[in-house]
Amino acid sequence: MFGKKKKMNTQDQVVLSEQHDSDYVLEVSDLVVHYELENETVEAVNGISLRLKKGETIGLVGETGAGKSSTALAILNMVPDPPGVIKQGTILVNGHDMLHLKREELEKVRGKDISIIFQDPMTSLNPVMTVGDQIAESVMLHEPVNKAEAMERAKEMLELVGIPGERAGEYPHQFSGGMKQRVVIAIALSCNPKCLLADEPTTALDVTIQAQVLDMMNDLKNRLGTSLVMITHDLGVIAAICDTVAVMYAGKIVEYGTLEDIFNHTMHPYTEGLFNSLPRINQKGSKLIPIPGLMPDPTKLPVGCAFEPRCKYATAACREKPVENRQVSDTHTVLCCAYEDPDFMLDRRRKVTDE
Amino acid sequence: MIRYIIKRLLYLIPVILCVSFLVFALMDLTPGSIVDSMIPSDATPEMKQAILEQYDMDKPMLYRYAKYMYHFVQGDLGKSDISGESILNMYLTRLPNTLLLAVTSLFIAALLAIPMGIRAARHAGTLTDTLTTVVTLIGMSMPAFWLGLILLFIFSFQLRWFPAGGNMGFVSYILPSVCNGLNMMAGTTRQTRSAMLEVLNADFLRTARAKGVPERRVIWKHALGNAMIPILTTLGGNLSTAMAGSVVIESVFAWPGVGRLTAEAIMSRDTKLACGAVIMTTILYVVMMLLIDLAYAFVDPRIKARYVRAKKVRRRAVS
Numbered sequence: 001m002f003g004k005k006k007k008m009n010t011q012d013q014v015v016l017s018e019q020h021d022s023d024y025v026l027e028v029s030d031l032v033v034h035y036e037l038e039n040e041t042v043e044a045v046n047g048i049s050l051r052l053k054k055g056e057t058i059g060l061v062g063e064t065g066a067g068k069s070s071t072a073l074a075i076l077n078m079v080p081d082p083p084g085v086i087k088q089g090t091i092l093v094n095g096h097d098m099l100h101l102k103r104e105e106l107e108k109v110r111g112k113d114i115s116i117i118f119q120d121p122m123t124s125l126n127p128v129m130t131v132g133d134q135i136a137e138s139v140m141l142h143e144p145v146n147k148a149e150a151m152e153r154a155k156e157m158l159e160l161v162g163i164p165g166e167r168a169g170e171y172p173h174q175f176s177g178g179m180k181q182r183v184v185i186a187i188a189l190s191c192n193p194k195c196l197l198a199d200e201p202t203t204a205l206d207v208t209i210q211a212q213v214l215d216m217m218n219d220l221k222n223r224l225g226t227s228l229v230m231i232t233h234d235l236g237v238i239a240a241i242c243d244t245v246a247v248m249y250a251g252k253i254v255e256y257g258t259l260e261d262i263f264n265h266t267m268h269p270y271t272e273g274l275f276n277s278l279p280r281i282n283q284k285g286s287k288l289i290p291i292p293g294l295m296p297d298p299t300k301l302p303v304g305c306a307f308e309p310r311c312k313y314a315t316a317a318c319r320e321k322p323v324e325n326r327q328v329s330d331t332h333t334v335l336c337c338a339y340e341d342p343d344f345m346l347d348r349r350r351k352v353t354d355e
Numbered sequence: 356m357i358r359y360i361i362k363r364l365l366y367l368i369p370v371i372l373c374v375s376f377l378v379f380a381l382m383d384l385t386p387g388s389i390v391d392s393m394i395p396s397d398a399t400p401e402m403k404q405a406i407l408e409q410y411d412m413d414k415p416m417l418y419r420y421a422k423y424m425y426h427f428v429q430g431d432l433g434k435s436d437i438s439g440e441s442i443l444n445m446y447l448t449r450l451p452n453t454l455l456l457a458v459t460s461l462f463i464a465a466l467l468a469i470p471m472g473i474r475a476a477r478h479a480g481t482l483t484d485t486l487t488t489v490v491t492l493i494g495m496s497m498p499a500f501w502l503g504l505i506l507l508f509i510f511s512f513q514l515r516w517f518p519a520g521g522n523m524g525f526v527s528y529i530l531p532s533v534c535n536g537l538n539m540m541a542g543t544t545r546q547t548r549s550a551m552l553e554v555l556n557a558d559f560l561r562t563a564r565a566k567g568v569p570e571r572r573v574i575w576k577h578a579l580g581n582a583m584i585p586i587l588t589t590l591g592g593n594l595s596t597a598m599a600g601s602v603v604i605e606s607v608f609a610w611p612g613v614g615r616l617t618a619e620a621i622m623s624r625d626t627k628l629a630c631g632a633v634i635m636t637t638i639l640y641v642v643m644m645l646l647i648d649l650a651y652a653f654v655d656p657r658i659k660a661r662y663v664r665a666k667k668v669r670r671r672a673v674s
Contacts, residue, residue: 078565109567111567111568115566118561123557123558124558124559126581127559127656128654141566141567174660
């Protein structure tokens, strides 16, 4: 059953990579994802554009419900339908137009050109298949190898993520949470994908394991030259491994820039809020400043700025008209109308300048 | 694992005791007995007494039961009171007919039910799902004897495609298997549907799709593999029941199986034969259920691990 597909796959691969001459491994432009329920529409992603070069890492930050996971699923064209609908946008993964590929072609791109690590390792593995089989399955689908070779490869992948190869014959229930996440990572990396999506890969793990898994991912990424989309709500994770950061709020990227841009030249009030709600070890007794309020109801998004009700800099103008994206520098954009006033500066920046 | 098997087989002892006692008691409670037809109307009291004594009918039921069990524990099921044949032989010559019919019925049921159940689950809430529900409801609520009669009427008497009864080779299997299979199919379809519904939203299917597994394989390998336990339970229960011999189906199709043997024994008041057949069927049923339980371990490694773990814990407790 696999024999025929393998051949087609390698041929396609050659043709497609010849066609593909762009620098970018992943290009998402103007992506809109809605969930159309019976009596309301959840506007999860509202016009997102991202670009990722080979070997680069981009971080998608934002609180729960910001549309990060929907973006990731949309990139794989795996938004659960119904109720999810990709309303508009284009997604190019290594030159493949993900939204217009046929199902069989899509199946060839998934796992081979792009793969994903899901949030919860406990439920992400098939409980009735050995971990070795689960890794080997991916290899056999995308590469012209037989079962024994695929199994060898699976063992190598396990070793790569720090699990002894002999454990390939064991089932997921015989592994701990952190180990399972390593297996999930091994599956995702088994065919050397050009691009890896990591959807909060460390959220379900305890803190000591988080650091280990992150280190390992960073190391593998550098070794294999994979581009990485790191989805997280943890700015610490972002600081540790990302080159570029996109801060998401209510389905939009509110601030986009290099790590330096976002951390040292913060422009958006929401990004500032995220930093203020981080504990600071070196300032004992300093209180955390949470962002007041909640994310707006994604079924009733306002016309104006979605962050306006929670923003301490908000003016009447913010509420009334749609916000335009503002290019601050070559690498840095922000979605905030406060900058129409040329003297406007966030408190965080002011403090830095004062000091 | 072996301890578990032995434990399960030991449960057979009380079950056999209960079942055989019930058969004896019920046969005794129903009016009339085997000797009634043997005693001529002009028999002298002495003749009558002699016949009664020959069959121990002058003694209490418990005496006959104890005597029967005494022979049974020595591995002797005795001889039929009517034909004088060995009961074990009678049973074993009929058994292959029943077993083969059970297997063909199961095949029909599984081949229909699993694809239908999967389809219904994947299109839950749509017309396909509703139609499947209707079909299974019809299948469930149609009594086997009625369906059997209808099938016989159409395909044997009207169209003359299949023989109306008895076992005359392959063609004879078709009608009873279909009749039996349709009844099994209904429950299995419902079970497959609900088991698949539970699995279809599982995260590991998303993982499989994300690594490029073709949809067909996602459903038939990843999803079905995890939905197999409840399906296996239903199919296994059906198989065990069918192997025990369906009295109704075998009677309708004049099928020379163990179900009909039991029915005939009861009709002719042959208590020993009835009891022997029921005991054999009980053993068969319990062993089948045990085999199904053991099959779980092969379907789900977590259950296998439980057997192994239980063993380890026990060892640790001993040392």
